[in-house]
Amino acid sequence: MPELPEVETMRRGVLDAAGRRVESVTVPPCACRPIAMSPSQRQLDRRMKGRRIDGIDRRGKRLVIVLDNQDRLVIEPRMTGILLVADPPDVDHLRLQMDLSGAGVNRLWFWDRRGLGTVTLYREDEYRTAIDQRLGVDALQISTEQLRQKLSSSRRCIKVALLDQSAVAGIGNLYAAEILFAAGVDPRTRCDRLTGPQWRRIHDQIGLILEDAIRHEGSTLSDGTYRNALNDPGGYQNCHRVYDRAGQACPRCRDGEIRRIVQAQRSTFFCPRCQRRSGLHSTLREDFHSHDRSASLR
């Protein structure tokens, strides 16, 4: 389920494509129905052929390929989409192929088992209105004050609000759970009841957890779907402390059990002992956070 760390890993994995020219954009023969693509493959090919790739950016969970005429190809991996320069896990779910000029990395593939991903080519002004203005500040760029300003008047639970891409872009279900655990905040806390220190801890942990996950090249869950551009699994799944660990002992307090609840039709995992609604926290909790920080930087 690519979230910010996985998409950032994809971006880094295909950076070699920058500076090359697009030779063709095609849909490989595959058994699946086509993914949502706009405009059509024929139009994509026509508009991109011969263009130089000026940059490969990321905004939240979206990968943005910037062409020399300032058109932008936006790839949304959603649940199972990945970008590859190596051979794909199978050829049955290849959705798009981009052939590039030059030696070395001269082919990019978008592979997506479930096919919920999308590929869209925007002109510069379309990109501004459809992507730039609709998405919140990237989770790695947002300040504590910006985060607070966006969410502190909301009545939603903090876990649900963190998934709102128009507030802050890049956090999904998995990292929301890990961030709130590290921040010691109960995921059911309403945004408008969070204290200043809680907002600060949440903001700190957004940066620390996401950066740590990027260092580990993202999370490859038990279904093995997520891969980096070389088709290698990530490593951050071994660092998860609450996600998909219901019933296991809490890695911090050891006594409590990780609980699974459902919020907005999505699983939330947390430790009821370590994650409190109250803004007050004990000395023990401070120890937890300083320990947490050094662990994250390891």
Add this chain to the structure above:
DNA sequence: CATATGTCCTGAGAGC
């Protein structure tokens, strides 16, 4: 306006 719910999709795993 803010917030909540339904929908798409495929394959893994559970239960019988």
Add this chain to the structure above:
DNA sequence: TGCTCTCAGGACATAT
């Protein structure tokens, strides 16, 4: 063994 059912959660459309 093979069938049916449920679930995973990204983003958006529609409903409240």
